[in-house]
Amino acid sequence: MSAWETLARLGKAAAGRRILDLFQDGDRMAQFTARTGSMVLDFSKTNIDAETLAALIELATEADVAAHREAMFTGARINQTEGRAVLHTALRNLAGRVVVDGVDVMPEVRETHARASAFARDVRSGVFAGQGGRITDVVNIGIGGSDLGPAMGWLALQPYADGPRCHFVSNVDGAHIHDTLRGLNPETTLVIVASKTFTTIETMTNADTAKAWMAAKVAQPGRQFAAVSTAAERTAAYGIDPARVFGFEDWVGGRYSMWGPIGLSLMIAIGPERFDEFLAGGAAMDAHFRSEPFARNLPVLLALVGIWHNQILGHATRAVLPYDQRLSRLPAYLQQLEMESNGKRVAMDGSDLTLNSGPVVWGEPGTNGQHAFYQLIHQGTRVVPCEFLVAAKGHEPALAHQHLLLVANCLAQSEALLRGRSLDEARAMMAKKGLTGEELDRQARHRVFPGNRPSTTLIYPQLTPFVLGQIIALYEHRVFVEGVILGLNSFDQWGVELGKELALSLSPVLKGAEDGSGKDPSTRALAAYFRDHA
Secondary structure, three states: OOHHHHHHHHHHHHOOOOHHHHHHOOOHHHHOEEEEOOEEEEOOOOOOOHHHHHHHHHHHHHOOHHHHHHHHHOOOOOEOOOOEOOOHHHHHOOOOOOEEOOEEOHHHHHHHHHHHHHHHHHHHHOOOEEOOEEOOEEEEEOOOHHHHHHHHHHHHOHHHOOOOEEEEEOOOOHHHHHHHHOOOOHHHEEEEEEOOOOOOHHHHHHHHHHHHHHHOOOOOHHHHEEEEOOOHHHHHHOOOOHHHEEOOOOOOOHHHOOOOHHHHHHHHHHOHHHHHHHHHHHHHHHHHHHHOOHHHOHHHHHHHHHHHHHHHOOOOEEEEEEOOHHHOOHHHHHHHHHHHHHOOOEOOOOOEOOOOOOOEEEOOOOOHHHHOOHHHHHHOOOOOOEEEEEEOOOOOHHHHHHHHHHHHHHHHHHHHHHHOEOHHHHHHHHHHOOOOHHHHHHHHHHOOEOOOOOEEEEEEOOOOHHHHHHHHHHHHHHHHHHHHHHOOOOOOOHHHHHHHHHHHHHHHHHHOOOOOOOOOHHHHHHHHHHHHHO
16 A cells, blocks of 8 residues: 555544544654754644654655655756756855766855855945945845745844845836835935846836936946846846846746845845855755654655645645744745745646645734634634744843743644634633523534644744744755655746736737737726726
8 A cells, every 4th residue: 555545544534533632642742843953843733643644754755755855955957847957955055066967066156155245245334335325225126036035034034134224126016116216215225136037027127117216316327236147148238237247047946046146135134144144044954854864854744744734634725824023924935935836737747636736825924813814714614724933032132021922822822723612611601701591502602613723833942044044944845845745846837927928918909009809808808998097
């Protein structure tokens, strides 16, 4: 019997089992908790018992996760649909050696990192200045991975952000660039345009708007632009000095790219030394992922929990719930990481998947979510597995009492999801309020919590650059392991292409230059509405 077949059987058996009953095993916490350094993953509040965990680990073994893992780290072309290696890990392994097609790629990685670090120091120190003096603001213009990573990191590492203020523009909606630039001084603003090809239509449209805004006050706006791009001719034509152009290879996918030049805005904000701590955290998680047995391996275990919830038990969504306001953009970052990577319908060989692919990932920081969507999580008809993240210590010593309340809420929510509240308990509550008879029973039913709802908790000492690096690398490798087990390619994203192509064909229709006869009736009608009202 294959591991999939065993897990299908175990999934049916778990349907009537309460997670709380599994804690009768006195060794449960030891077996269902894993750590690396001071970071701890608690997955004991899931309906996974020892037999199920063994079957999940066997699933990873049958999928040959270890061999695929080594292939990724050593530069094999595991992105088979695009014929590329997958080496974002090289960006944070600055002391290592990685060979792709017989060439060690690390000297170039280190050289680019050194140039970016030097530029960041120059901006921070005032050696590089704008027409009006020292740079006060940095505007990063990108989209997708060129935006989500550095924008998330900027918020997450605010206690370390002692450089220029950072702003992020991604949406081609003119409101985004307009509202971002409003109030900034073009004479002291640096614009970073992040587009590998320097042709991404949303990014370049926003870049042109920013350049025009700057040109109204700055004689040579190109001097206050930098680029993260490999298109040297295009960046030069844009007026950007090659010394301020930082490229990266095609073996770094956009959603995995914040470790390199895409993270330039973050590096300027927190300084190269702190940015290197962020890289070190990612490298430490890489070492853990490569060396630890599956039973103690955080990325593998987190992936196996995800497989159990989604593919075996059929829970279609996953809530990421950081109890840290500064991680407010982490759920959005992980949405792209997971859903662009594993939101596929065919296996690596092109055949249809026989199982569901990746889940819908969503979430918000606690405690805000408790007053919004936690109602559905606790009492709704669908089970939503939850992933809590929390630091033992905040960055505001004078507000330690608030952090204690934050942590108490985090732990209480996972406990409430586990325990629930029975009808008898709810009736006792209502009886204490003086209710009797049918009204007591009616009110009690509204206060029943089914419980038995699974969650994991990732807890760490404090959200530092190193810990943020650990967290991001943990989730990257989790996505990789899930993709290997499902047999799909986690590193292409053909699903984003069709909409882009159709948008280009619609522009002349919206302008009235074409009649749109090749479009469906709905699209033609909507385009006509636009022309009538624009």
